[in-house]
Amino acid sequence: MSTVLDPIKMWEDLHKIPELAMQEVKTSAYVTKTLQDLGIEVQTGIGGTTGVMGVIKGAEPGPVVLLRADMDALPFTIDGKECAIHACGHDSHTAMLLAAASRLKDRVKKGTLKLLFQPAEESISGALAMIKAGVIDDVDYALGAHIRPIQDVPAGQICPAVNHTASRTLRVTVHGRSAHAARPHLGVSALDVACAIVQGVQNMWFNPAGIWSMKATQLHADQGATNSIPETATITFDNRAQTNPMMRDFSERFAKLVEGTAAAYGATAEITELGACPAAEYDEDFKQMVIDSIVRTHGQEAVAKDCGGGGEDFHYYKMHKPTMKAAYFGLGVGATPGLHAATMHFDPKYLPMGVDVMVDVVEHLIG
Ligand SMILES: [Zn+2]
Ligand SMILES: [Zn+2]
Structure with a gap:
């Protein structure tokens, strides 16, 4: 039946x-x-x-x-x-x-x-x-x-x-060194490094024929004294790309940007993938x-x-x-x-x- x-x-x-x-x-x-x-x-x-x-x-x-x-x-x-x-x-x-x-x-x-x-x-x-x-x-x-x-x-x-599209949610954690804000040369501001990373992403260019985006969605730094240089900072990013090869290209360049920027300031940074989905x-x-x-x-x-x-x-x-x-x-x-x-x-x-x-x-x- x-x-x-x-x-x-x-x-x-x-x-x-x-x-x-x-x-x-x-x-x-x-x-x-x-x-x-x-x-x-x-x-x-x-x-x-x-x-x-x-x-x-x-x-x-x-x-x-x-x-x-x-x-x-x-x-x-x-x-x-x-x-x-x-x-x-x-x-x-x-x-x-x-x-x-x-x-x-x-x-x-x-x-x-x-x-x-x-x-x-x-x-x-x-x-x-x-x-x-x-x-x-x-x-x-x-x-x-x-x-x-x-x-x-x-x-x-x-x-x-x-x-x-392919999508990724990323967290970047920046490790600097705390110091008195009156003696910033004795420390490394994780907040400054985080800002430099956010700015750096805005200057990354890919073939405009492809659709992609990378948006900083959260930024947190140490909430200590207002006259202390923050030691750690975290940024979250929402990343999209129309194709998987484009996302791979983006990932590789982004990793270099984060690592290189942190190194230039005397800090370190690591990227954690919070979620991802292929295109x-x-x-x-x-x-x-x-x-x-x-x-x-x-x-x-x-x-x-x-x-x-x-x-x-x-x-x-x-x-x-x-x-x-x-x-x-x-x-x-x-x-x-x-x-x-x-x-x-x-x-x-x-x-x-x-x-x-x-x-x-x-x-x-x-x-
Ligand atoms: Zn749904
Ligand atoms: Zn659905």
């Missing part, structure tokens, strides 16, 4: 049980039960997390295709109370993938379909945990999707490639398959231009296994005022469009 599940109904269910990264207990139980009720083989607790994966095997040999949804919500404080809200729409991704599973369970003729429900995208730890658990090792094609804000993609259209890297032929699927299911007028911005831990999969083909489309659902806003809302009537594209891509590859 085949049951086709409605993504809108499941989104309504999941929207009521928002859970933070690595705490998606109710969500993963909902996913597990839905997959089991469909008669799909399920693996739970992947890598010791809340990750869940459904596996559908075809009768003939063929490629391994992975469809990935994320499950976590975001933390907010409203009226002094901490809460979780699905402000990034991951509930809709989970619902779309479950709906796709219901349509695909009897339609995989060759190879294997992996339906991955990944935890903790927002904390950039979920994809890495799935990789560690070996989920990606045998995968030939990986497809992800995200609802897009109205500013990015018009409602009812799909952009075949979301060009996420999107897509395969043109797989991207073209996604475009073909959009056209087949909803016509040429549904194809939006590529969109971008923000980060996604999905891209760790491609970084871990470069021979795997990756694609990631963006679904225009009229999300407003924007993702990550506590009041983010969208029209779920567009969710079946995303399901159609996932199903069509899989049928094309292994159906």
Whole structure:
């Protein structure tokens, strides 16, 4: 018996049980039960997390295709109370993938379909945990999707490639030497060195054809006497680059700038990476398959231009296994005022469009 599940109904269910990264207990139980009720083989607790994966095997040999949804919500404080809200729409991704599973369970003729429900995208730890658990090792094609804000993609259209940037959050700690402010030559001001580093970054130039940014977002120095030379200072930076090679180039030059500037002042400094996410890297032929699927299911007028911005831990999969083909489309659902806003809302009537594209891509590859 085949049951086709409605993504809108499941989104309504999941929207009521928002859970933070690595705490998606109710969500993963909902996913597990839905997959089991469909008669799909399920693996739970992947890598010791809340990750869940459904596996559908075809009768003939063929490629391994992975469809990935994320499950976590975001933390907010409203009226002094901490809460979780699905402000990034991951509930809709989970619902779309479950709906796709219901349509695909009897339609995989060759190879294997992996339906991955990944935890903790927002904390950039979920994809890495799935990789560690070996989920990606045998995968030939990986497809992800995200609802897009109205500013990015018009409602009812799909952009075949979301060009996420590489991002890093860095902390620079400067170690100087304290002294009386009346005798500054006896010390090394960590604050002066920190300021020189912030200024130095502003004078680093890269090819303006590429998109990048490096913003100092916090600066702290010793809070001692107002007439003491501060011994330590910390700066945090938010760093973005459109491509991974550009980010590598940036990282190398930034490390030299920090080290060289500190040395010139007689100080030392170290860089700590607080968080990082690679840029999107897509395969043109797989991207073209996604475009073909959009056209087949909803016509040429549904194809939006590529969109971008923000980060996604999905891209760790491609970084871990470069021979795997990756694609990631963006679904225009009229999300407003924007993702990550506590009041983010969208029209779920567009969710079946995303399901159609996932199903069509899989049928094309292994159906
Ligand atoms: Zn998000
Ligand atoms: Zn998201």
